[in-house]
Amino acid sequence: MTPVILSTDALLFLLLAGVAAFVWHARRHEHLRRPWRHVARSNIGMATAVILLAYVSLGVLDSMHFESRGGMASDDIISLFDVVASDLRERQEKTYSAPFSAWLYTKETLELPDGRVARGYPRLKWGGASLDDPLAERAADIARRALLGLLQALALSAVVYLPLAWSRGRRQRVAVPAMLRGFFIERRGETAWPAFNITLVALLLCGFVMASLAGEYHLFGTDKVGEDVFYQALKSIRTGLLIGTLTTLVMLPAALFLGILAGYFRGWVDDLVQYLYTTLSSIPGVLLIAAAILMLQVYMSEHAEEFNSLVQRADLRLLFLCVILGITSWTTLCRLLRGETLKLRELEYVQAAQAFGVRGLTIISRHILPNTMHIVLISIVLDFSGLVLAEAVLAYVNIGVDPTMNSWGNMINSARLELAREPIVWWSLAAAFVFMFVLVLAANLFADVVRDAFDPRLGRGRG
Amino acid sequence: MMAYIIRRVLYAIPILIGVNIITFVLFFVVNSPDDMARLHLGVKRVTPEAIQSWKREHGYDKPLLYNAGRSGVAFLTDTIFFQNSVKLFSGDFGLSDSGRDIGYDISQRMWPSLAIAVPTLLVGLAINITLSLMLALFRATYLDFWGVVTAVVMMSISSLFYIIGGQFLLGKLLHLVPISGYDTGWSALKFLVLPVIIGVIGGIGSGVRWYRTLFLEEIGKDYVRTARAKGLGELRVMFGHVLRNALIPILTGVVVVLPLLFMGSLLIESFFGIPGLGSYTIDAINRQDFAIVRSMVFLGSVLYILGLILTDISYTLVDPRVRLS
Amino acid sequence: MIAIGRRWLAFALLLPLLLAGCGDGPWNNPYPASDAGRNIYYSSFSERPKHLDPARSYSSSEWDFISQIYEPPLQYHFLLRPYALTPRVAAGMPEVRYVDADGRPVTRDRAAFTDYIVTIPAGVRFQPHPAFARDDDGKPLFDRAHPERYAHVNVLTDFGATGSRELVAADFVYQIKRLAFSRNHSPIAGLMAGYISGFTALRKRLDAAWKQLDTDGEEDTPWLDLRDFDFAGAKVLDRYRYRIRIKGLYPQFRYWLAMNFFAPMPWEADRFYHLPGLTRKNISLDWYPVGTGPYMLTENNPNLRMVLERNPNFHGESYPERGMPEDARNGLLADAGKPMPFIERAVYSLEKESIPRWNKFLQGYFDASGISSSSFDQAVRFNASQEAELSEPMQRKQIALKTSVEAATYYMGFNMKDAVIGGDSTRARYLRQAISIAVDFEEYISIFLNGRGIAAQSMLPPGIYGHVDGAEGINPVVYELLDGKPRRKPLSAALALMEKAGYPGGRDAKTGEPLILYYDTTASGPDGKATLNWYRKQFDKLGIQLVIRATDYNRFQEKMRKGTAQIFSWGWNADYPDPENFFFLLYGPNGKVEHGGENAANYDNPEFNRLFDQMKNLRNGPERLAIIERMNRLVQRDAPWNWGFHPKAFSLYHAWYGNAKPNLMARNTLKYRRVDAKLREHAREAWNPPVIWPLWLGLVVFIVSLLPAVWVWRRRERSAAL
Numbered sequence A: 001m002t003p004v005i006l007s008t009d010a011l012l013f014l015l016l017a018g019v020a021a022f023v024w025h026a027r028r029h030e031h032l033r034r035p036w037r038h039v040a041r042s043n044i045g046m047a048t049a050v051i052l053l054a055y056v057s058l059g060v061l062d063s064m065h066f067e068s069r070g071g072m073a074s075d076d077i078i079s080l081f082d083v084v085a086s087d088l089r090e091r092q093e094k095t096y097s098a099p100f101s102a103w104l105y106t107k108e109t110l111e112l113p114d115g116r117v118a119r120g121y122p123r124l125k126w127g128g129a130s131l132d133d134p135l136a137e138r139a140a141d142i143a144r145r146a147l148l149g150l151l152q153a154l155a156l157s158a159v160v161y162l163p164l165a166w167s168r169g170r171r172q173r174v175a176v177p178a179m180l181r182g183f184f185i186e187r188r189g190e191t192a193w194p195a196f197n198i199t200l201v202a203l204l205l206c207g208f209v210m211a212s213l214a215g216e217y218h219l220f221g222t223d224k225v226g227e228d229v230f231y232q233a234l235k236s237i238r239t240g241l242l243i244g245t246l247t248t249l250v251m252l253p254a255a256l257f258l259g260i261l262a263g264y265f266r267g268w269v270d271d272l273v274q275y276l277y278t279t280l281s282s283i284p285g286v287l288l289i290a291a292a293i294l295m296l297q298v299y300m301s302e303h304a305e306e307f308n309s310l311v312q313r314a315d316l317r318l319l320f321l322c323v324i325l326g327i328t329s330w331t332t333l334c335r336l337l338r339g340e341t342l343k344l345r346e347l348e349y350v351q352a353a354q355a356f357g358v359r360g361l362t363i364i365s366r367h368i369l370p371n372t373m374h375i376v377l378i379s380i381v382l383d384f385s386g387l388v389l390a391e392a393v394l395a396y397v398n399i400g401v402d403p404t405m406n407s408w409g410n411m412i413n414s415a416r417l418e419l420a421r422e423p424i425v426w427w428s429l430a431a432a433f434v435f436m437f438v439l440v441l442a443a444n445l446f447a448d449v450v451r452d453a454f455d456p457r458l459g460r461g462r463g
Numbered sequence B: 001m002m003a004y005i006i007r008r009v010l011y012a013i014p015i016l017i018g019v020n021i022i023t024f025v026l027f028f029v030v031n032s033p034d035d036m037a038r039l040h041l042g043v044k045r046v047t048p049e050a051i052q053s054w055k056r057e058h059g060y061d062k063p064l065l066y067n068a069g070r071s072g073v074a075f076l077t078d079t080i081f082f083q084n085s086v087k088l089f090s091g092d093f094g095l096s097d098s099g100r101d102i103g104y105d106i107s108q109r110m111w112p113s114l115a116i117a118v119p120t121l122l123v124g125l126a127i128n129i130t131l132s133l134m135l136a137l138f139r140a141t142y143l144d145f146w147g148v149v150t151a152v153v154m155m156s157i158s159s160l161f162y163i164i165g166g167q168f169l170l171g172k173l174l175h176l177v178p179i180s181g182y183d184t185g186w187s188a189l190k191f192l193v194l195p196v197i198i199g200v201i202g203g204i205g206s207g208v209r210w211y212r213t214l215f216l217e218e219i220g221k222d223y224v225r226t227a228r229a230k231g232l233g234e235l236r237v238m239f240g241h242v243l244r245n246a247l248i249p250i251l252t253g254v255v256v257v258l259p260l261l262f263m264g265s266l267l268i269e270s271f272f273g274i275p276g277l278g279s280y281t282i283d284a285i286n287r288q289d290f291a292i293v294r295s296m297v298f299l300g301s302v303l304y305i306l307g308l309i310l311t312d313i314s315y316t317l318v319d320p321r322v323r324l325s
Numbered sequence C: 001m002i003a004i005g006r007r008w009l010a011f012a013l014l015l016p017l018l019l020a021g022c023g024d025g026p027w028n029n030p031y032p033a034s035d036a037g038r039n040i041y042y043s044s045f046s047e048r049p050k051h052l053d054p055a056r057s058y059s060s061s062e063w064d065f066i067s068q069i070y071e072p073p074l075q076y077h078f079l080l081r082p083y084a085l086t087p088r089v090a091a092g093m094p095e096v097r098y099v100d101a102d103g104r105p106v107t108r109d110r111a112a113f114t115d116y117i118v119t120i121p122a123g124v125r126f127q128p129h130p131a132f133a134r135d136d137d138g139k140p141l142f143d144r145a146h147p148e149r150y151a152h153v154n155v156l157t158d159f160g161a162t163g164s165r166e167l168v169a170a171d172f173v174y175q176i177k178r179l180a181f182s183r184n185h186s187p188i189a190g191l192m193a194g195y196i197s198g199f200t201a202l203r204k205r206l207d208a209a210w211k212q213l214d215t216d217g218e219e220d221t222p223w224l225d226l227r228d229f230d231f232a233g234a235k236v237l238d239r240y241r242y243r244i245r246i247k248g249l250y251p252q253f254r255y256w257l258a259m260n261f262f263a264p265m266p267w268e269a270d271r272f273y274h275l276p277g278l279t280r281k282n283i284s285l286d287w288y289p290v291g292t293g294p295y296m297l298t299e300n301n302p303n304l305r306m307v308l309e310r311n312p313n314f315h316g317e318s319y320p321e322r323g324m325p326e327d328a329r330n331g332l333l334a335d336a337g338k339p340m341p342f343i344e345r346a347v348y349s350l351e352k353e354s355i356p357r358w359n360k361f362l363q364g365y366f367d368a369s370g371i372s373s374s375s376f377d378q379a380v381r382f383n384a385s386q387e388a389e390l391s392e393p394m395q396r397k398q399i400a401l402k403t404s405v406e407a408a409t410y411y412m413g414f415n416m417k418d419a420v421i422g423g424d425s426t427r428a429r430y431l432r433q434a435i436s437i438a439v440d441f442e443e444y445i446s447i448f449l450n451g452r453g454i455a456a457q458s459m460l461p462p463g464i465y466g467h468v469d470g471a472e473g474i475n476p477v478v479y480e481l482l483d484g485k486p487r488r489k490p491l492s493a494a495l496a497l498m499e500k501a502g503y504p505g506g507r508d509a510k511t512g513e514p515l516i517l518y519y520d521t522t523a524s525g526p527d528g529k530a531t532l533n534w535y536r537k538q539f540d541k542l543g544i545q546l547v548i549r550a551t552d553y554n555r556f557q558e559k560m561r562k563g564t565a566q567i568f569s570w571g572w573n574a575d576y577p578d579p580e581n582f583f584f585l586l587y588g589p590n591g592k593v594e595h596g597g598e599n600a601a602n603y604d605n606p607e608f609n610r611l612f613d614q615m616k617n618l619r620n621g622p623e624r625l626a627i628i629e630r631m632n633r634l635v636q637r638d639a640p641w642n643w644g645f646h647p648k649a650f651s652l653y654h655a656w657y658g659n660a661k662p663n664l665m666a667r668n669t670l671k672y673r674r675v676d677a678k679l680r681e682h683a684r685e686a687w688n689p690p691v692i693w694p695l696w697l698g699l700v701v702f703i704v705s706l707l708p709a710v711w712v713w714r715r716r717e718r719s720a721a722l
Helices: A007-026 A029-043 A043-061 A080-084 A086-090 A134-172 A176-185 A191-214 A229-265 A267-282 A283-301 A309-343 A348-355 A359-395 A409-419 A427-454 B002-030 B033-041 B049-055 B080-089 B102-137 B142-155 B158-175 B185-219 B222-229 B234-257 B259-262 B266-271 B277-286 B290-318 C001-019 C060-069 C169-180 C189-193 C197-217 C267-273 C325-329 C352-363 C373-379 C392-396 C425-437 C442-447 C491-501 C525-540 C551-563 C580-585 C606-616 C620-637 C678-687 C695-722
Strands: A063-066 A077-080 A108-111 A117-120 C039-046 C074-076 C085-087 C094-097 C113-119 C234-238 C241-247 C295-301 C306-309 C345-350 C368-370 C380-382 C388-390 C400-405 C408-414 C453-454 C479-482 C485-488 C516-519 C545-550 C567-573 C641-653
Touching: A007 A229, A029 A427, A029 C039, A043 A080, A043 A191, A043 A427, A077 A080, A077 C453, A080 A086, A086 A229, A108 C241, A117 A359, A117 B290, A134 A176, A134 A191, A176 A191, A176 C234, A191 A348, A229 A309, A229 A359, A229 A409, A229 A427, A267 A309, A267 B002, A267 B290, A283 B002, A283 B277, A283 B290, A309 A359, A348 A359, A359 A409, A359 A427, A359 B158, A409 B158, A409 C267, A409 C352, A427 B142, A427 B158, A427 C085, B002 B290, B002 C094, B002 C267, B033 B049, B049 C189, B080 B290, B102 B142, B102 B185, B102 B234, B102 B266, B102 B277, B102 B290, B142 C695, B158 B185, B158 B266, B158 C352, B185 B266, B234 B259, B234 B290, B259 B277, B259 B290, B266 B277, B277 B290, C060 C295, C060 C306, C060 C345, C074 C352, C085 C442, C169 C189, C169 C197, C169 C234, C169 C241, C189 C197, C189 C567, C352 C368, C388 C392, C388 C400, C392 C516, C425 C491, C425 C525, C425 C620, C425 C641, C442 C453, C442 C525, C442 C641, C485 C606, C516 C525, C516 C551, C525 C545, C551 C567, C580 C606, C580 C620
Parallel strands: C039 C345, C516 C545, C516 C567
Antiparallel strands: A063 A077, A108 A117, C074 C085, C094 C113, C113 C241, C234 C241, C295 C306, C306 C345, C368 C641, C380 C388, C400 C641, C408 C567, C408 C641, C453 C641, C479 C485
């Protein structure tokens, strides 16, 4: 169990640390807290925050890698999530099977007990394996397991919320039922806790029911080689999150540095930076990405001995994809920052600081940088969903993440072919759709709230 | 005005040179001319002489960026980079690596791209403006709320799903339109229906939301309030003032993308087998036909810059207060 | 209300588009309505053909077109099996003569050269083509001297005037010279230099002459007239006879005479396509073929469609009268003796994606189709006796299924130059044998090919001379007999071999280090992932860690050339149905690393090489069979390949498509086909009724959803009025 930190893991943790530091810093500065309180007041903001947090925690869980011994020799690096979901990972069938099915989706030659040979649907190795007669028992079994999951989730919520209500209630001299009412129905104070709590409980219910069912069935069926589609969809979360966040993180330093430099110093610096980003943004993005990905492949095949692990190769490609997506998208942010800096440097206190002979870099770091932060933040949140969607499109052109990596784009790409089958195999597409849609929708809604909170005017024109 | 345009055009030249250098470096790091030759000569039984003569014929036997064997100007001019780039600036795209005239191909494939992009843009614009105007009209009612929610939901769905779903439903299940393909002349119409519908639907979400904010912003302005105070009816206000003024940012936004319509849509064209510039580009990437990719990058950059210039001009046309300097 | 009106306006904008779909017949018909009921064959192509020049084209997708247009002297018999050669545009099979170094006739075993003398029939004419057009003086109409006559031309049909000419022996010789000219990039030039006498010398002379022409001439695209060059390898004997001289013995050469490389090329065409300015307009031999065959290319728009039309000058050929016994039963001899071709026009549409292609086939818009893996279950099921038959929906549409094992082999190769897996040591051999057993290709075929293939016992696929079916033909290293049927040896046998090789449990017995092997592949995409996982599982059974090195095709090729790969997968499609065309893949002097040949495994066994030299010049017979048997045993023991599988081609034909018999060697099969256009018209109408009710439903839903808006509006108006 030696921990392995892949390069994208490291960046993700760096990002988390950055967020944590920001939170710690913001707690003590009223002007930084104010917009966030605005977010917390919004029902949609709180509800989507819960969903995003759930995705993020799955993604983080999937980013803690370590070397594994035993099992298949090839799965050399696995993540904490893989361990948690080892049931899902290891229960491989032979080929396609429908959601909740107990049989394979294709007919095979079966040897009947009396020695005769017939064509039929063989039973699955894992899905519904505990049932003797799935036809008769399956519906009841599914209901029973769903109910069990439901009860577990309710029990957990009770364990969390009842003591909380009790202790809070005692302090505020409010009865427990009234306290619970406050948690879930009536909003007290500014923060939209009911939205938060309701979403959380709903999410718990979903999660537990799914987990309980996934213990016996393939919730979203299996794919061509019998891998559980539910597992693939969950694994894809990390890919989506990383593309959505790391891309912005990677491009941030360049965009900040150049944008502010151009806006502050103007003159030839400004010309140079403008030339740089106009040139870059005038190259069609897809072509730039295609060239870069091909380049990476060449590099990797020339240095094959350095990338022996499949996971590491895929990881490097993901990182590279983030970098190149960053290069194609930093120009917008850079332009915005330049414009904002141009405005800020005319402000009186900046002019005053200049008059006092304060050095340029000091002015930038004291006065300008902090005041452009809201632009950075908004652009991070706004770009997120677009990047997640872009991943799917790139996979179609074969220049997305590594084909061995789980991602929604890869799932959709292979599901395209499955749609032509008859009977049609729809579950891979459905699973990718559901998981991607929930994330993107939540991100879009959350981004709206954040934008409104920070700067109601700025989001204009970005839809 | 003329002076400004000329200056902008001159300013485009260093940008295009930069674009050329970037693509050139990227693609030749990937592919040595040897690789390209091998790719184009096929798989079975390729001899080294065949590769050499292919390279000679396509002008890839020269050094890439500088020619150490020559002195003076030829140090830079007798190279693959210079030979190929200079021609681009004169509008001569040369021959593709498989031996076809790229300029001719582009002039042929431009029309299918436009045949999809222009109707998609116009129909999309009409629908988006109508819907967003309606939302603005019903602002602060539950209709507005659900309209915005629907818009967000629609823009959260990957465009791939629209394409896959549309093809499956209209083409396969309902037999309403051909599943894919293209034809020339009027018979192209039946092939265009589905791609255009999908293109429009895919753009509704973000379009409606953006236009709605534009309308709302306009509604919040003083002159609208004045107009209303004068006792003008809601509809008169909407169409007489709000729509007219909000159209300015909408149309200038459209002007930016106008030239890029030529480039076509990568996804839709390759899904529906439409022989436009988008699928041309994708094919070139897959076949690693560097000459085509370089030409398309160049064309894309030229059109992008053209879009920027057109936008600036259109600003001055609609708003005399803006001066170009 | 005006807002709603605008919505209607938008809807009205869409309507004409919808209406455009409604003509006669099905709405989703991708072809012009005027073509309905005509004797047209519909097919597709997935990638733009790169070369249509017969000297250059070497891929099956290109041959699908040019084989209908160009006519080499010989062809494969359409119906007979095993594959047999028959004359195509020759008065008989070529006459073979053996001569010594001075050209005197000798017996076969003393021969220094083999002469093939081909006689062609008189009166064969080329298709109408502007290259043959002549002005009133009998001079070529389109000439360098008169550029104004073709200045306006954009596509070939713009030339207007056409002409034709009788085919003569010199046209065949001209084409063989074209093969030697390095500017034509013929892929077989290197190979032919080894067989045809004087080929290399001609090549050098041509190149020198070209250099001279290129530097001297001021002309834009100079033309080198190959008629001026004397060539010992190919000589015109008289107007209708020519001779090809082969070094030593190469009995397989007659198979080459059935390939498009040896089709006639009129010098006028070569001259014509070198007219200045035509290349710029994409008018070249690579795009507009000139042939004598049953069809000619009339529309060449590789971005959209290619259209073949019947050649009015075709010399005529009649449908074969002999066939296999079952052919008569299957109605394949109904047309015996009738003049071909039967089909007027063939339309090939560009269809890059497999799904639309498959769906269009089901809707009746393509006449024939292969079966892609994803649609396999839809089409085919296996009956109780494990034979493939069509699924019920297919049977209802009266679609016919034909299967045949391809003359191809896909294998997993071991690089014999590698230190671990290669070489002649017993240790490495046991390791290779163990892997051969463990990698279960039966499973591969059933998972990834839906059973469309058979596991290979040797390199020779069925239908190739030397292939042995059933129990006698099994590979004794990997298979054993169980109840008289071959069965893959159990894993325990492989594990025992691992132990013998010194890797018990996948670890080196001495060092205790786990054995890591490298697999180089170009596989990518969704299916690639599944395949690679499967390979890893197979090696995992032996405890071997398989590291996958995925590269693009170029790098893969480079690795193969340098010999840095360890394990790889590759395939070979037979050029001609002779065992020599397979065994040479393991012939030592063909080694990829040292000699740049096709022997990618770099296998070099002196005994095998000797047997190969012996076998290749023998005629089919017991002696040859015995040597083939010995060669098979040798390589099965050495296991430089894991023998992989021979793919099986499944093709589907609609009921209206006649005279369909898979022929894996012949590509010129369009002329035999027949189409019942009336039946097709009925089927298309029956299968594609437009379903309109969802549109009305959508409209109703739309209107209903507007009601609340109207209601809200009314209320607001009322409140405003108050």
